[in-house]
Amino acid sequence: MWRHRRPLALGFALMVLGRGAGLVLPASPKWLVDEVVGKGRHELLVPLVLAIAAATGVQAAASLALLRVVGTAAQRAIAEMRLRVQERVVRFPARYFASTQSGALISRIMTDTEGMRNLIGGGVLEFVGSLLTAVLAVGVLFYLHWQLTLVSLAVLVVFTGGMTYAFGRLHPLYRERGEITAQVTGRLAETLGGIQLVKAYGTEKREQRVFARGVHRLLRSIVRSIAAASATSAFATLALGVVGVLVVFLGGRALLGGRMTLGDLFTYVTFSALLVAPVMDIAGLTAQISEAFAGLDRIRELMQTPTEDDEDHGALPVPSLRGDLAFENVCFEYVAGVPVLRDVSFHAPAGTTTALVGSSGSGKSTLVSLVMAFNRPQRGRVLVDGHDLRELRLRDYRAQLGVVLQENFLFDGTVADNIRFARPDASREEIEEVARLANAEEFIRGFPQGYDTVVGERGIRLSGGQRQRIAIARALLADPRILILDEATSSLDSESEALIQEGLRRLRAGRTTFVIAHRLSTIRSAEQILVLEGGEVVERGTHAELMALGGRYRELHDRQYAWEHDLFVNPGEELHPETAVEEDEAGVAAG
Ligand code: ADP
């Protein structure tokens, strides 16, 4: 709120002006009854009416200006808050996103920030204004009849206590509502993100049921908060009713006893009515403000979650890298007590290719996630050009990284946009050049819109091989020193793979590369092969050395080779183990 103090101060001034003008009308009966009627001063009637009209005009103008000033300020505050939260959230460490639904974060960034409107968009100003009017009204009431006012005030003190209690009750309810909204949104985003799977397995009904459960949970929570909020407003009505009864009864007696004029009583009644609006306002605003605070609570949690920048200890700037990488006794675990990498050490000299081989789950992707600084080792060090990766400024370091994964993410935009992702200022010529090198030119030119073809969410309108070649072009354009290829060709058919291999070869040239691949052709050419098993490097060397060793690599190689042989040499003959065995036996028998 302090950031928006100027519009708030202006709003405050307008609010005081409006409320002040609003006092003219309730103050008028005293003059009408005691002076104009009582003393017969007819000439005062017109000035009185004009004063009321002018005051009403001022009130309307002030209220108009107030709503515009604070309404705009509130929307600015929401926009600013969204920017700040988003800026922070995208800098959370990679592991944060492994345990948080993205839809839930979306709900926080978009919905919880709305609460700002209640604080800046008049809510708090109205609250203060209502308090001021109430205080003023009470002052006038004291002046008119202090004993009666004392009694009414006692009632209002009870009311204030009730409101404080209501605030305490509502706050957790609104908090819960926000949490449920985030969960339901998160799940909904997953359903829609995986819509093809949902349809393929015909699980629409189940998704619907899960969603319905969430929506009903939300409904119940909202109904509970409505119950609490409406109870506060009923309580307010009741409190005011009691005050009304007291005023009529005690005021009537004072009038009959001659301790009050008729005009005084009239004014007393209108001013006690003037208390009504603020008291009702305060009841309503209690709900709004607790809602705002509940949203801000959740945002504060996000703002207090450490980002990667906070974890950047040394923050050594990295102007340019040679790309010399080394692991020194690196141990890593995602979950305490479950080691995923055990004492891994190796050296990958600048410009060389290191292939990682091992069965699924052996820790290959985890190892490269440490190279990308997505995860940090619990023990040991990752060294880049001799510096501990922890000491390098992450942003600088990552600018020298390139990745091509099994499933490459394309953003909903054009082909050209996706290629220039890492370098938005790249020219069209540069984009076409890398597309050519990545063997992507032909298919891109085949699209009616060419480079301006929109790829759809996650690149859904392209085939796997096409997405992959765009990812390679993207990496070529980024021109990284360190390159990571995690199963970049694993999900492709052999024809697409052949097209991609060439692009990958060009991409790897001269860069420190980590490649995880199942196909032998890629692995054979690596300067160094690391065989991982259960998070340990069990063998290391070149293809020839490891083949000669006759260990785990040889075993994997032979199995893989047999499989590739079947696939390429005898297509269509696989998947008949029984006949294969019979043939074998027949062959043996015949031999
Ligand atoms: P690979 O790439 O060799 O197939 P990974 O490095 O992906 O294997 O996984 C190694 C092990 O770490 C697996 O047992 C996997 O279950 C576990 N693992 C991977 N990612 C996470 C994670 N985010 N949280 C917890 N465990 C994980």
Ligand code: MG
């Ligand atoms: Mg993997």
